[in-house]
Amino acid sequence: MARYFETQNIVVNGIDVYIAQKDIPTMPEKISSLKLQAISNRGSQVWPLSDLKIEMCDLYRCRYLVETQNSGISTPRELVHVSDQLCFEALQQISNLGFEITQFEKLLVIDGKKSFSEIIDGL
Amino acid sequence: MKTPVCLIRGDGIGPEIATAVCDILEAAGADLQWIEIPAGLGHFEKSGHGIDKSSLEKMSHVKFTLKGPTATPSGGGHRSINVAIRKALDLFVNVRPIYNLPGLETPFKNINLMIVRENIEDTYAGIEYFKTRDVVHSLRISTRSGALRTHRYAFDMAKREGRKKITCVHKANIMKLTDGLWLECFREVAKDYPQIQSSDIIVDNCCMQLVQRPEQFDVLVLPNLFGDIVSDLGAGLIGGLGVASGANIGIHAAVFEAVHGTAPDIAGQNKANPTALLLSAVGLLKHMNKLSCAERIEKALVKTLQTSELRTGDLKGKNSTQGFTKAVISNLN
Numbered sequence: 001m002a003r004y005f006e007t008q009n010i011v012v013n014g015i016d017v018y019i020a021q022k023d024i025p026t027m028p029e030k031i032s033s034l035k036l037q038a039i040s041n042r043g044s045q046v047w048p049l050s051d052l053k054i055e056m057c058d059l060y061r062c063r064y065l066v067e068t069q070n071s072g073i074s075t076p077r078e079l080v081h082v083s084d085q086l087c088f089e090a091l092q093q094i095s096n097l098g099f100e101i102t103q104f105e106k107l108l109v110i111d112g113k114k115s116f117s118e119i120i121d122g123l
Numbered sequence: 124m125k126t127p128v129c130l131i132r133g134d135g136i137g138p139e140i141a142t143a144v145c146d147i148l149e150a151a152g153a154d155l156q157w158i159e160i161p162a163g164l165g166h167f168e169k170s171g172h173g174i175d176k177s178s179l180e181k182m183s184h185v186k187f188t189l190k191g192p193t194a195t196p197s198g199g200g201h202r203s204i205n206v207a208i209r210k211a212l213d214l215f216v217n218v219r220p221i222y223n224l225p226g227l228e229t230p231f232k233n234i235n236l237m238i239v240r241e242n243i244e245d246t247y248a249g250i251e252y253f254k255t256r257d258v259v260h261s262l263r264i265s266t267r268s269g270a271l272r273t274h275r276y277a278f279d280m281a282k283r284e285g286r287k288k289i290t291c292v293h294k295a296n297i298m299k300l301t302d303g304l305w306l307e308c309f310r311e312v313a314k315d316y317p318q319i320q321s322s323d324i325i326v327d328n329c330c331m332q333l334v335q336r337p338e339q340f341d342v343l344v345l346p347n348l349f350g351d352i353v354s355d356l357g358a359g360l361i362g363g364l365g366v367a368s369g370a371n372i373g374i375h376a377a378v379f380e381a382v383h384g385t386a387p388d389i390a391g392q393n394k395a396n397p398t399a400l401l402l403s404a405v406g407l408l409k410h411m412n413k414l415s416c417a418e419r420i421e422k423a424l425v426k427t428l429q430t431s432e433l434r435t436g437d438l439k440g441k442n443s444t445q446g447f448t449k450a451v452i453s454n455l456n
Contacts (some may be wrong), residue, residue: 008256016252042264043248044210053183053375054213057266061250108253115253 011109012082014065018103019095020058025099027062031090032079034064038119041119045119061103063119064090079109125156126149126411129181129188131174132171134163135385136395137191143188143448144404150452151420153408158185161202163193164385173204179211187411189404190380194387208247208378209242215269216276217242217350220380220406221337221357221367224398226429227438229362230417233338237286237385238357240350242371244269245301247347251304254302256401265346268309276372278316288326288341289313290347291323305346329355365437368402370410379407393443396435398424423454 005012015036019025024046029036039047040063041056066080089105095101108115132141135161148155160182162174173193182188195203208214217240223232250262274291281289295302306323313321324332326349332339333353337360345353359368364383371378381399389395401424408417427433433450434440442450 004255010256020410031290042244042266042269043250044243054210055272055374056213057268110253110256115251115252 004058005108007117008098009111011079012056012106013079013109013114014063014082015087016105016107017062017064017091018105019060019062020092020102021060022058024056025060025062027099028093028097030067031064031093032086033067034082034086034090035067038064039063041117043119059121063107068110078120079112082106106109126187127155127156127158127185127308128407129160129178129185130157131160131188131190131193131383131398132161133191133196134165135192135387135390137163137193139391139393139444140381140395140397141189141191142399143444145419146448147397147423147451147455148404148408151416151423151455153404153413154234162186162190162208173207176309180207182378183212184207186376187407188376188378188402189407190378190382191215191400193381194385198447205380206247209371211378212371212373212378213243214275214373214376214378215243216240216372217354218280218353218370218372218406219338219357219367220402221354221361224359224366224428226431226434227362227366229360231276231337231360234360235285235409236337236357237280237342238350239273239342239344240354241269241273241345241347245347247351250288253272263298263301265304266273267304267308270305271312273310274309275343277342278312278319281319281342282316286319286341288320288322289364290329290340290343291321292326292329292343292353293323294326294349296325302346309344313320326353331351333357333360347428349428354382362438364399365396366398366402368399368406370403370406374409377407377410378405379410380385393445394436395444396437397448398428398438399442419455421427423451426451426454 014101027036038045040061132138160178163323193204200403219238223234223235226439244264245259246263248264253259278290293306295301295306309356358364369380381403383399404423405417427450431440433442435447
């Protein structure tokens with residue numbers, strides 16, 4: 001049986017993993033084919049590091065996107081689907097490193113269009 | 124020695140009202156050194172960024188900024204420049220003074236209200252996900268630290284300005300956890316200020332009360348989205364966005380801005396009203412403790428607005444931007 005997203009032309013382009021801790025987590029920059037793109041706190045990018053000082057709360061959003069051979073990060077034109085198996089392997093690896101995961105979100109591309117808000121580095 | 128202040132002239136009518144305000148401040152002896160910061164749609168079209176990172180760092184270093192209106196590039200992926208500045212500089216409160224300006228006819232009299240809005244969190248964190256083709260989730264963020272510092276700012280401001288009452292606005296009857304935390308933090312902070320009367324009100328009731336008996340409120344403190352809406356409602360009570368000033372305040376920096384738009388339909392025609400940006404500049408001078416200069420400008424502005432023919436077209440006058448500017452300068456004592 002085809003999975004629901006396949007029937008809807010929806011591709012999972014990556015995942016956001018929410019980590020609870022006091023300071024910016026030192027996340028693995030690569031997990032299998034997933035590459036760490038950014039970490040944000042209350043919607044503001046905090047990694048890669050900015051010189052600007054902001055007050056942070058103890059919940060960080062870590063965005064992993066699919067890395068492809070050609071372009072580095074998967075783009076809507078060159079989509080690679082993140083399977084549930086890969087999602088759960090990534091979560092397991094992160095958990096095994098001792099991080100407290102509170103939530104994860106699939107980042108969807110619907111009809112070739114990114115369907116999640118971007119992490120913008122203040123610009 | 125002149126005090127350095129960053130200046131964002133902005134888009135549309137921004138440059139002409141910024142020139143007007145700079146001229147008035149110069150004539151009033153504000154003794155400021157303007158550091159021009161390119162930002163807005165015009166800058167985006169040249170550079171691909173609404174504002175550069177180096178500019179944000181400069182604004183953080185200089186600490187004070189006066190900002191004209193900026194347009195946000197249309198299309199996906201472009202965050203509002205205002206939101207970008209607030210987040211990058213951690214300007215955690217937005218303050219909007221709402222009071223009657225003499226000479227302007229409005230439905231209500233005796234309004235003297237400060238609106239303090241949390242400026243970083245709530246749905247403005249900009250975190251949204253399509254969950255399926257037909258379902259989108261938006262994350263509403265409320266943190267204890269964000270609520271505590273906003274409430275503390277509101278109480279400190281009330282104490283400093285000799286205000287008597289603070290009303291916490293919320294929707295905790297429905298959003299029991301996010302607004303529940305907001306309200307809990309308000310009550311915690313209120314205990315430290317027994318001389319200030321504190322109460323709370325549901326946001327819908329607050330809106331109704333504001334358009335019936337606005338004079339009953341002294342200071343309102345609101346989460347981001349409610350604050351955005353209610354502060355424009357407040358501006359409407361006193362004559363509209365053309366006379367409403369605003370300030371975004373953080374630990375390391377402050378940005379004072381006109382809250383109206385760029386009015387591209389009248390841009391470059393010498394018709395725009397610089398009052399809102401001028402009042403924002405007055406707020407900036409007060410923040411910098413240049414109180415006598417701020418007071419001189421405020422009095423000159425009020426005197427100018429009291430003469431209907433000296434006002435600009437949006438306030439039922441016929442004056443030009445430059446004519447209005449000259450009138451304010453000539454009314455400086």
